[in-house]
Amino acid sequence: RCFYDQKILQKTFGEWKEWWTVCRERKLSLRAGSHYRHLLQNLIFKAWRAYVCQQQGKRNKYCVAESHAKKQKLLRTWQHWLIYVDVQRTKHGMQSVALAFRERSCLRISWAVWRRRHYQNSVGRKMNILALQHWAQSLQFRAWLQWRELYLYSQNDKQKETRALTHHRHWELKRCMEAWLGYLNLHREKKLQNELAQEHHQSRIVRQCFSDWQLSWECRRRVHAHQKDIEKLAARIALWRVFAHWKHYVVLCVEETRRYELAEKHYKHHLLVRALLCVRWKRLW
Numbered sequence: 401r402c403f404y405d406q407k408i409l410q411k412t413f414g415e416w417k418e419w420w421t422v423c424r425e426r427k428l429s430l431r432a433g434s435h436y437r438h439l440l441q442n443l444i445f446k447a448w449r450a451y452v453c454q455q456q457g458k459r460n461k462y463c464v465a466e467s468h469a470k471k472q473k474l475l476r477t478w479q480h481w482l483i484y485v486d487v488q489r490t491k492h493g494m495q496s497v498a499l500a501f502r503e504r505s506c507l508r509i510s511w512a513v514w515r516r517r518h519y520q521n522s523v524g525r526k527m528n529i530l531a532l533q534h535w536a537q538s539l540q541f542r543a544w545l546q547w548r549e550l551y552l553y554s555q556n557d558k559q560k561e562t563r564a565l566t567h568h569r570h571w572e573l574k575r576c577m578e579a580w581l582g583y584l585n586l587h588r589e590k591k592l593q594n595e596l597a598q599e600h601h602q603s604r605i606v607r608q609c610f611s612d613w614q615l616s617w618e619c620r621r622r623v624h625a626h627q628k629d630i631e632k633l634a635a636r637i638a639l640w641r642v643f644a645h646w647k648h649y650v651v652l653c654v655e656e657t658r659r660y661e662l663a664e665k666h667y668k669h670h671l672l673v674r675a676l677l678c679v680r681w682k683r684l685w
Contacts, residue, residue, distance in 0.1 A: 408669055412676060419680045429587070436580070440573070447569065451562070458555075465551075469544070476540070480533065487529070491522065598677070609670055616663050623652055 498518065630649060 404665075408672075411673075415676060415680070433580075436576075443569070447566075454558075454562075472540075476536070483529065487525070494518065602674070602677070605670065605673075609666065612666070613663065616659055619659070620656065623656060627652075 498515065501514075627649060
């Protein structure tokens with residue numbers, strides 16, 4: 401009886417340990433899912449913050465470039481205006497000198513020649529100044545075009561890198577989600593297989609108990625029939641055979657009582673196992 405009680409306790413403890421392991425695995429899976437969601441949210445927030453910083457840096461660079469271009473234009477305009485003022489002052493000075501020379505000299509031919517030459521020189525200077533201005537503007541325009549082309553090329557490269565990183569992150573996220581779904585499906589299949597195995601084990605135990613009870617009932621029925629035969633024969637035989645049959649009947653009753661007690665203990669153990677299984681299922685659900 402002590403050995404039987406120890407075996408029952410060992411089986412009960414084994415089933416409780418298995419239930420505790422399942423609960424622990426479920427808690428760990430929930431914790432891992434929460435950690436995975438937190439990690440994904442953190443990565444998305446970092447990517448969004450990096451994108452915002454990059455856009456802000458682009459806007460700052462573009463504003464600096466625009467202000468630099470405006471300052472350069474203003475500087476060129478101011479330099480051209482200073483050159484024009486100097487030329488005008490020189491022209492006025494030369495005109496005043498020429499007028500003074502005309503007033504001092506009386507040679508009209510010399511004055512005409514000098515005026516023609518002065519006009520040609522002034523026209524040549526103006527043409528040279530305009531040519532220099534045109535050449536400087538063309539150089540500045542070419543430099544501006546080259547800088548703009550390089551800036552657009554760098555922006556396109558940065559956009560391509562950003563798209564590649566986004567595609568790679570999306571692909572990694574998709575692969576992780578597929579692996580996680582596969583793990584969930586495998587866990588559900590294992591849980592369904594365990595439930596089917598438990599149902600099969602319970603049905604087998606029920607069939608075994610029913611067969612044992614049926615055998616005990618047949619044995620009792622046979623014992624009662626044999627007892628009736630003994631009672632019929634006891635009336636016909638002598639007194640000494642009546643005592644022997646009575647002794648045999650007592651032995652049979654003791655065996656029947658023992659069998660009945662064993663059957664009752666087995667039935668109580670079966671009820672205890674079913675109660676523990678019901679409690680575990682309720683906690684799992």
